[in-house]
Amino acid sequence: MAENIFSWLDERLGLTSIYDTILDRKVPKVNWWFTLGSASLFLGVLQGITGMLLSVYYVPTPDHAYDSITYIMTGVQFGWLIRGIHHWGASLLILTAFIHLLRVFFYGAYKYPREFTWLTGVILLISALGMGFTGYLLPWNQRSYWATTVGTEIAGTVPLFGDFILRVLRGGTDLSALTLSRFFSLHIWIIPAVVIATVSIHLYLVIRLGISNIPKEED
Amino acid sequence: MGSKYQSPNLDRKSFVKIVTAALGSIMAAIVGLPVIQYFISPALNIKAGDEWISLGSLENFPLDIPTLFNFTLTRVNGWERSSHSYGAFVLRKPGETIVFSDVCTHLSCRVGWDPDNLEFYCPCHAAFFDKNGEVISGPPPRPMDRYETKLEGDQLFIHLREG
Numbered sequence: 001m002a003e004n005i006f007s008w009l010d011e012r013l014g015l016t017s018i019y020d021t022i023l024d025r026k027v028p029k030v031n032w033w034f035t036l037g038s039a040s041l042f043l044g045v046l047q048g049i050t051g052m053l054l055s056v057y058y059v060p061t062p063d064h065a066y067d068s069i070t071y072i073m074t075g076v077q078f079g080w081l082i083r084g085i086h087h088w089g090a091s092l093l094i095l096t097a098f099i100h101l102l103r104v105f106f107y108g109a110y111k112y113p114r115e116f117t118w119l120t121g122v123i124l125l126i127s128a129l130g131m132g133f134t135g136y137l138l139p140w141n142q143r144s145y146w147a148t149t150v151g152t153e154i155a156g157t158v159p160l161f162g163d164f165i166l167r168v169l170r171g172g173t174d175l176s177a178l179t180l181s182r183f184f185s186l187h188i189w190i191i192p193a194v195v196i197a198t199v200s201i202h203l204y205l206v207i208r209l210g211i212s213n214i215p216k217e218e219d
Numbered sequence: 220m221g222s223k224y225q226s227p228n229l230d231r232k233s234f235v236k237i238v239t240a241a242l243g244s245i246m247a248a249i250v251g252l253p254v255i256q257y258f259i260s261p262a263l264n265i266k267a268g269d270e271w272i273s274l275g276s277l278e279n280f281p282l283d284i285p286t287l288f289n290f291t292l293t294r295v296n297g298w299e300r301s302s303h304s305y306g307a308f309v310l311r312k313p314g315e316t317i318v319f320s321d322v323c324t325h326l327s328c329r330v331g332w333d334p335d336n337l338e339f340y341c342p343c344h345a346a347f348f349d350k351n352g353e354v355i356s357g358p359p360p361r362p363m364d365r366y367e368t369k370l371e372g373d374q375l376f377i378h379l380r381e382g
């Protein structure tokens with residue numbers, strides 16, 4: 001029965017060939033450093049899932065942001081767990097992504113024909129930092145308020161356009177409700193959209209080009 | 220692999236499959252159940268309201284005309300404290316006092332009293348009730364709900380029960 005359903009679907013969707021292409025593709029003999037891309041992907045998906053769950057209760061307004069997070073931590077069952085995973089996962093993701101970058105750099109895996117994969121990786125790293133920066137404001141506590149004050153002030157030191165960038169980031173001259181809602185929008189809609197598109201290209205290229213060998217002495 | 224180690228019922232591949240599926244299910248449950256609990260926990264937090272509300276002196280209510288009495292109670296939902304308004308129609312008759320809830324028995328809109336036609340009406344789906352709360356026409360499945368009442372001296376109380 002299950003086999004009949006599977007073969008019916010397989011015939012129409014080509015599941016076996018997807019499996020063969022993605023999971024049964026040939027890879028060179030590699031080491032544990034090569035797992036960090038998958039680790040980053042896993043953490044990214046985990047951030048997505050826990051983030052969706054947090055949005056069930058979180059409210060991005062100065063009136064309610066702090067109280068809604070207090071409610072998640074104390075009033076909702078397992079709220080501490082979901083927020084804890086999102087909090088620690090964020091730091092861990094930056095760590096795995098950065099070590100992944102170092103692995104690619106020191107093994108020279110960014111060279112032809114994988115320059116574009118590297119490029120999309122850079123976009124992903126910047127996006128991840130952007131997620132960290134925007135997410136940091138959302139609890140709307142003293143630390144996040146002043147961190148964002150300082151962070152946007154740093155962006156404001158750019159020559160000529162600095163003041164304009166600062167005002168665009170804050171949605172005005174001051175850190176306000178407008179800052180909180182635009183950071184929230186960036187955090188849950190705009191940057192994730194960029195990340196999903198870029199991860200798709202990144203993974204497509206990994207599968208299309210295969211992964212590079214560990215360089216040998218003569219390379 | 221020697222054939223003497225081979226089980227006649229289960230080859231190694233099937234064994235690994237079964238163990239993987241079993242362990243996977245346990246792990247999925249460990250991760251999934253807290254998520255379900257997280258999502259539904261406010262729904263499990265049932266607030267049991269049980270209190271007597273004073274409507275003041277019975278003499279304040281006119282005889283034989285349903286009169287609306289509004290009151291508000293504070294409720295805490297999540298992190299928000301908000302006031303919830305209630306309406307009760309007091310119908311004072313000689314020797315008997317009926318207090319109706321103004322919540323329509325159809326789909327919980329609020330009913331009003333039409334003094335010209337002497338009937339309750341619900342504007343949402345054209346429901347009509349007579350003075351005693353019986354359905355005249357429209358979709359309601361049952362007559363208007365009544366509050367339990369008591370008199371202490373000439374003070375009228377209704378019993379508000381929720382949850």
